Amino acid sequence: MLRWTETLLNTLREPPQDAEIVSHKLMIRAGMMRKLGGGLYVYLPLGMRALRKIETIVREEMDRAGAQETLFPILQPAELWKQTGRWETMGPGMFRVKDRKDAWYVLAPTAEEAFTALAKSEISSYRQLPRIIYQLQDKFRDEIRPRFGLIRGKEFIMKDAYSFDADDAGADKSYWAMHAAYVRIFERVGLKAKPVEADTGDIGGNFSHEFMVFAASGEDGILDCPACGYAANQERAERRVQVVPYQTEAGAPEEVATPGQHSCEEVARFLGRPIDQIVKSLVLLVGGKPVMVLVPGDRELSETKLRRLFGGAKVEEADEATVAKVAGPVGSIGPVGVELPIYADRALEGAADMVVGANKEGFHLAHVSLARDAKVVAYEDLVTVREGDCCPKCGATLTVRRGTEVGQCFKLGTKYSAAMGATYLDEQGVAKPLIMGCYGIGVSRTLQAIVEQSNDADGIIWPASVAPCQVNLLILDPDNAEVVAQAEALGKALEARGIDVFVDDRAERPGVKFKDADLIGLPVRVVAGAKSLAKGGFEIRRRTERDSVVVAPDKAIETIADLLR
């Protein structure tokens, strides 16, 4: 039994000034955690209990899926990271420290290298495959902007798992086993999380799902198809291309004066043409080399998609001087006559009678037919999908929702095993690189995501599976020996049944205790007071309900157990 008067716990009437979103405010106000520094939080006893419950569920489901728990050091030799090149490519996002001999170390932001190194030393035969190993361990990332409490911190708790297989079929099996485990984990912790197709980012690999929790405060946009269930991160989502109007050729390109008109909106308005008849031309440096990209005037280029098109090469905007050299003045460039590889969005395939920049300040070209007048290398899916676009699977209209990522699965292939020489011998005695997958859950982020998704105006509403305790027992008259004796007996009996009890035994007025009980948000509230005893026992109610029932002491345990079921 956890007693308030023996617990390091203070609730706050007002949220701290630096908290923006509801879960951050509630986690602080309810005394679940405190800030130690930017992006760094202390888990207080109640928050710690909820965190432990989540971790237990994660372990149970990982073990059930055949994964084995390990624990790797946070402090990792730089050598490992140099083997895969990520010592360079991770950039300033990774914390690096030196020991007294000036040897460099990394505070692990993730652990592909370390797990691959272990696989290299321990796995040598196909007979040892498949293997999935995991850990729950702190991760460190020097985030540019930590925010929203546990949602994005410099230090956070991650469950990371890595699978090692002999072939693609095995790797797929491991991938979907982890995927299924994640679905179960998020269900069990009471979180509505949806797997969506995702980009693979810096981790690499070729296939990925993110588990997203829908929340207005989410940092990611998710395109969701209400008709067929397709869902994808905005940075990766695809669309079914609609045929653009104005497909008829209208004579040769003609220079038109557009003084001072640069953006597509300006040009469209000035020429009295619809915006999707204007072509947006952009110059980007892909792996350091300039490339021209064309998208419809009202669309945004997705740099993520461009990067994937070029096999993960670095993509950046070209500076004005470069643009001027290879095309024309920024704001007036176009594809006609430029000597650059030109890639266009699929929506522009067959586009005719378009307006493009003339590569000359103050002028655009009208009546341009891309097929005829520009040397387009390829038409690809290059724009960021938005609300109202068509689902790539079924063609229905996509909607955008905000979401927070709580987990991600990647198929890595041999990216790390090949780089580090982690091989096994197959049945023929041939050395082959291990096929890998990696699977992360932001455990501390999950804790706060649960609160973000489950609260009301009065406070947190913990799902029973992860609540710090299941029952909040309020002793309203701590000076009344009869009340205390009854409450203590109930608390002990509940604990004997495996039900956690948090007792508010403070010498506070009833109103204070009710407010705090709502704020802390344990699933079942039991009131023990002189008035309740006079009415026949304890007053019992769910956090989510307004009215309580009075239950005789000998019936209370069953009533409570039923409510928790």
Place this chain on the structure above:
RNA sequence: CGGAGUGUAGCGCAGCCUGGUAGCGCAUCUGCUUUGGGAGCAGAUGGUCGGGGGUUCAAAUCCCCCCGCUCCGACCA
């Protein structure tokens, strides 16, 4: 890093424009009254006003530099 804010008691804030001995609410401690949805009265504790420099007889207040934190854009669990 770019843009916008902010920094005064444990928490939330006023004071700054117009310089003149640092204040309010909550929390904490003491006493009395109160006691079923954040009680009342009386008293008490607690501040190098983010740091440094400058202007001035005098700086929380005006000027300069630095730092922290928060919010909006590019990374990610």
